[in-house]
Amino acid sequence: MKAILSIVHKEFLQLRRDRRLFPLLFLSPILQLLLLGYAANLDVRNIPAVVCDQDGSAASREFIAGFLNSGYFSVRARVGRLEAIDAYLDRGLASTAFVIPRGFGDDLAGGRPGKVMIIADGVESQTATIGVNYSTMIAKRYAQRLLLERLERVQGRGGIRPVQVDARVRVWYNPELKSRNFMIPGVLGLILMVMTIALASMGIVREKEAGTMEQLIVTPIRPHQLIVGKLLPFVLIGLVEAAFVLAVAAFWFVVPVRGSLGLILLACLAFMLNTLGFGLLISTISRTQQQAIFTAIFFIMPMILLGGFVIPIESMPPFFQAVSRAIPTRYFFTMIRGLMIRGAGWPEIWDQMLPLAALGAFVLSLSIARFRKKLD
Amino acid sequence: MPANAVEVKSLSKRFGAFTAVDAVSFSVEKGEIFGFLGANGAGKSTTIRMLCALLDPTSGTASVGGFDIRREPEKVKRSIGYMSQRFSLYDDLTVAENIRFFGGAYGLNRGTVASRLPWVLEMAGLRGREGSLARTLSVGWKQRLALGCAVLHEPGIVFLDEPTGGVDPASRRRFWELINGLSEQGMTIFVTTHYLDEAEYCNDIRLIHAGRIVAGGSPTELKTAAIRHPILEVACDRPVEALEILQKEPWVVDTSIFGLSLHVGVGEEAEGRRLLADRLGRAGIAVRRVDRIMPSLEDVFIHEIETNAAPGPAAAGEAKP
Ligand SMILES: Nc1ncnc2c1ncn2[C@@H]1O[C@H](COP(=O)(O)OP(=O)(O)OP(=O)(O)O)[C@@H](O)[C@H]1O
Ligand SMILES: [Mg+2]
Numbered sequence: 103m104k105a106i107l108s109i110v111h112k113e114f115l116q117l118r119r120d121r122r123l124f125p126l127l128f129l130s131p132i133l134q135l136l137l138l139g140y141a142a143n144l145d146v147r148n149i150p151a152v153v154c155d156q157d158g159s160a161a162s163r164e165f166i167a168g169f170l171n172s173g174y175f176s177v178r179a180r181v182g183r184l185e186a187i188d189a190y191l192d193r194g195l196a197s198t199a200f201v202i203p204r205g206f207g208d209d210l211a212g213g214r215p216g217k218v219m220i221i222a223d224g225v226e227s228q229t230a231t232i233g234v235n236y237s238t239m240i241a242k243r244y245a246q247r248l249l250l251e252r253l254e255r256v257q258g259r260g261g262i263r264p265v266q267v268d269a270r271v272r273v274w275y276n277p278e279l280k281s282r283n284f285m286i287p288g289v290l291g292l293i294l295m296v297m298t299i300a301l302a303s304m305g306i307v308r309e310k311e312a313g314t315m316e317q318l319i320v321t322p323i324r325p326h327q328l329i330v331g332k333l334l335p336f337v338l339i340g341l342v343e344a345a346f347v348l349a350v351a352a353f354w355f356v357v358p359v360r361g362s363l364g365l366i367l368l369a370c371l372a373f374m375l376n377t378l379g380f381g382l383l384i385s386t387i388s389r390t391q392q393q394a395i396f397t398a399i400f401f402i403m404p405m406i407l408l409g410g411f412v413i414p415i416e417s418m419p420p421f422f423q424a425v426s427r428a429i430p431t432r433y434f435f436t437m438i439r440g441l442m443i444r445g446a447g448w449p450e451i452w453d454q455m456l457p458l459a460a461l462g463a464f465v466l467s468l469s470i471a472r473f474r475k476k477l478d
Numbered sequence: 479m480p481a482n483a484v485e486v487k488s489l490s491k492r493f494g495a496f497t498a499v500d501a502v503s504f505s506v507e508k509g510e511i512f513g514f515l516g517a518n519g520a521g522k523s524t525t526i527r528m529l530c531a532l533l534d535p536t537s538g539t540a541s542v543g544g545f546d547i548r549r550e551p552e553k554v555k556r557s558i559g560y561m562s563q564r565f566s567l568y569d570d571l572t573v574a575e576n577i578r579f580f581g582g583a584y585g586l587n588r589g590t591v592a593s594r595l596p597w598v599l600e601m602a603g604l605r606g607r608e609g610s611l612a613r614t615l616s617v618g619w620k621q622r623l624a625l626g627c628a629v630l631h632e633p634g635i636v637f638l639d640e641p642t643g644g645v646d647p648a649s650r651r652r653f654w655e656l657i658n659g660l661s662e663q664g665m666t667i668f669v670t671t672h673y674l675d676e677a678e679y680c681n682d683i684r685l686i687h688a689g690r691i692v693a694g695g696s697p698t699e700l701k702t703a704a705i706r707h708p709i710l711e712v713a714c715d716r717p718v719e720a721l722e723i724l725q726k727e728p729w730v731v732d733t734s735i736f737g738l739s740l741h742v743g744v745g746e747e748a749e750g751r752r753l754l755a756d757r758l759g760r761a762g763i764a765v766r767r768v769d770r771i772m773p774s775l776e777d778v779f780i781h782e783i784e785t786n787a788a789p790g791p792a793a794a795g796e797a798k799p
Contacts, residue, residue: 108582112571119611168561316565320530321583322556343618475551477532 105323109331117335126300127339131293131347136287139282141261149236150176150196152187159207160387165218168199168244187221198222198237257447268321286357287438290347294370295377297339299402302381303331303391303394304475311391316477325473333378337371340378344370351442360445361371372455375462376430383469404430433458483508483635484529489538491524498524500689501538506668506682508634511661513680515671515779520671521689524564526639530560543634548773556584559628559636563643563670565620567612567627572606573599577627586629593629595658601656618649625656635666642671654679655732674776683775687780692782701780707731708747710778712740712754713767720763729753732776732784741777 117123128324143271155162169175181187190196201219210216220237309315318328348366351357359366381398388394407413408422409431413424426432433454440446441456484506491499491738499521507577516710527533529542530549543557567576577598581591593595599605600708604615612620623639629636638657642650661667669680678685678697682740685693685700691720693700714720725741729750731743744750751768758765773781 104582104585104587108579111582112568112575112579115575116568312569313562313564314568314580315566316532316564317560317561317580317581318530320555320558320562321580322552322561322585323583336636475532475555476534477527478534 104147105327106331106334109323110334113335117339120249127297127343128346131297131343132350134293135286135347135355136138138292139287141320148176148285149174150178150200152190152196152199153177153180154184154187154199155180155183156182156184156204157202157206161207161210161216162202164203165206165241165244166200168437169237169240172236172240175242178199191221208258220384246366282355284359284439284444285353286355287431287442288435290344290351290439291373291409292406292411293338293347294344294373295431296402297343298374298377299381299384299398300338301333301336301339302389303384303388303398304381306385307388307391307394310389317474325475329382329470329473332382332467333343336378337374340374341367341370357442358445360443361447365448365451366438366441369434369441369451369455369458372459373430373434373464375459376465377467379429379462379466383465383472386469386473389401393437405429408428409434410435429456430458430461433461482506483510483542484542484668486514486525486540487530487538489534489540490524490536490732491528492536493508497587497689499528499535502684502686502689502691504537504684504694505636506666508666509661509664510681511657511667511669513683514668514686515669515672515674515677515683515775516686517672520672521684522686522777523639524671526560526637526668526670528788529554530558531555546604548652557612559623559631559633561624561628561636561638561641562642563639565617565624566739567620567624567787569613571609572609572614573604573623574614576623576694578632580627581630586590586631594630598623598630601659602626603652618645618652621645621649621653622656622785623768625653629660629665635663635668636660638667638669640670640672642673642676650676654713665784674774674779679774685779687783697775700775703772707743707745708750708770709773710747710754711736711743711769711771712742712758713738714758714765715763718759720758722753722765723757723761727753730745732781734780736776739793741771741780743777743781 117395120173153166170177174200180188181190184201187199191199199221201217203217206216206218218241232445256444306315306374309318344367348359380401384394384397384401406424408418408429410418410426411431415426415432415436418426436450437454437458439445440450444450451455482522484504486505487503488501489499489503490497490501492781501625502521502525513523514522524533528538529547531542531547534548545553545557548552568579571579577595578591581594586594595608599608602619602625604610604623605618607615607619612623614624616736624643625638627784628638641657643651650673652661657669658679669676671677679760680697682692682696683700684691714721717735718739721733722732723734724740729745731745733740733742735741738788742750742754744754747770754768755765772782
């Protein structure tokens with residue numbers, strides 16, 4: 103215990119004197135939050151659209167107005183013939199086209215489903231998907247309103263079946279489809295991961311390079327004391343970091359933090375057990391800081407991608423879904439999104455928390471087992 | 479506990495195909511200052527690291543403080559102090575923080591550390607500088623601080639790997655006074671160096687060359703027993719040219735250059751003087767003075783290396799007479 107405390111104390115002294123730490127700790131997360139919160143915002147606004155209104159009825163004009171007023175689309179051109187649309191899509195002048203066929207107004211008036219065609223440029227699949235989602239939503243809202251109007255109009259007359267719609271909005275918890283609400287909790291995980299892996303992966307190898315490791319391993323300090331002593335200060339830094347990012351998320355980006363702070367903290371701790379254990383493992387097997395950095399980067403990429411930072415786990419091929427079970431970020435991303443946005447509680451997250459903690463304990467034990475008090 | 483602090487039996491270390499330490503055997507008596515001498519790359523650090531249980535030997539055995547370096551590495555570590563060749567304290571910690579940290583690492587409690595702290599500061603001459611970052615100290619101070627940290631827990635044996643590398647003679651002398659002080663307290667000192675003059679401070683010496691021990695004994699023993707032929711100090715013109723000429727002569731045992739003069743080992747003094755004057759005279763080199771001198775350790779060292787240059791079984795193993 104004395105040995106662990108000595109190491110913890112020494113690490114804190116060194117961290118305090120490290121001039122790069124403070125900017126790394128507070129400026130870099132702000133930068134990442136701004137970048138990923140604003141620039142990499144997946145919200146799509148002003149999608150350039152072409153309108154081909156072949157019907158020209160009051161109903162079709164109203165329908166189109168509904169799209170334009172949503173703010174998600176802006177009209178680049180109005181064309182008469184269907185073939186004219188190609189030119190805009192081909193040249194990239196528009197990425198969506200709305201086609202209202204002749205008879206749309208009559209169909210609606212006659213109680214038949216109105217047909218609308220939406221063409222999306224699939225090259226930018228993200229935008230296309232989001233664009234189509236928006237369109238469907240807007241169309242449904244329109245249908246809903248139509249239904250309400252229709253019902254009002256038929257009141258008293260009875261008998262007429264309303265337009266068939268299923269107007270339930272599919273996107274729960276994030277009704278405006280705000281991708282920021284999806285991204286920011288992920289960014290918290292990302293920052294925490296990069297920061298703690300970076301700190302820990304330097305933790306041991308830096309001493310090897312400086313030559314202090316030789317003096318350290320000639321003392322009776324035991325491997326677990328050294329690893330734990332190195333780990334504890336980083337855990338504290340990680341928690342400060344998490345709290346800081348959470349505060350920026352909540353107060354600057356106004357992302358909801360609905361779940362209990364205690365559980366969020368616990369999730370961060372379980373996650374850091376992994377990232378720090380992993381960083382220290384890299385550090386013990388590397389000979390130089392450069393090696394450690396490259397090894398860390400090599401593993402960080404799949405952790406981000408397979409962990410479901412951008413691509414949801416459910417939409418991955420089954421093989422990668424299976425692989426992702428061994429990846430701590432997967433559990434953390436799922437948990438933190440649930441905790442922050444849905445206000446999930448223990449019953450909803452325990453099945454993520456346990457594997458995450460188990461994985462962390464495993465990685466940490468591995469790094470203790472791999473640490474040799476020898477020079478070669 | 480056995481009488482010997484260190485007992486080494488045909489210890490070897492290979493790095494791939496390269497043999498850095500080749501079947502060395504020796505023992506270090508308790509309480510003595512044991513000097514391990516050798517040129518760069520001779521295998522001094524590799525040997526010391528094996529004895530500190532920092533490197534596993536390829537073959538052979540050794541015990542340190544009565545503990546086997548292979549089977550009981552942690553017990554070895556608890557009973558020794560070690561100062562590595564590179565300065566390896568924390569540059570970004572202060573003098574006092576370094577001392578406290580290593581105290582804690584050796585499991586000393588606060589009280590003990592607090593009582594040892596002034597002693598280390600005093601010894602290293604760092605009183606009043608306990609708040610300075612180690613980075614800001616000059617090399618001599620750093621070395622004394624490192625020594626202080628290595629003996630903080632009062633080990634029975636301390637291993638010092640070239641503790642005086644790269645400092646001026648005054649600092650070296652000061653450091654050796656510290657070593658003597660520790661020795662008087664009963665500590666066994668195992669020290670490596672490539673400064674031959676420092677070997678004079680040791681009770682017992684081994685010369686190591688290319689991983690093998692080529693000579694051993696006390697400084698006096700080495701000088702009288704290891705070199706049985708007279709050494710002539712020759713003051714002459716163009717010493718480098720003279721050296722090259724003499725090296726080719728069959729009657730010259732070995733030669734080396736010392737400043738402006740030559741040291742020439744010969745078979746017999748009178749005969750040697752005659753042949754020397756004759757040969758250099760023929761080469762047109764004026765000889766000003768020829769004196770028979772007591773061999774210095776350097777002469778011994780050069781002699782041993784030259785006679786052992788062709789590796790043979792005779793060079794290996796216990797070399798103590
Ligand atoms: N880890 C290693 N891998 C390969 N070769 C090594 C290793 N460590 C040392 N050597 C080689 O072993 C030989 C002996 O090295 P060692 O450090 O023991 O010499 P030394 O006597 O301490 O020399 P110096 O005075 O330069 O410190 C050298 O040739 C060195 O290059
Ligand atoms: Mg060395």
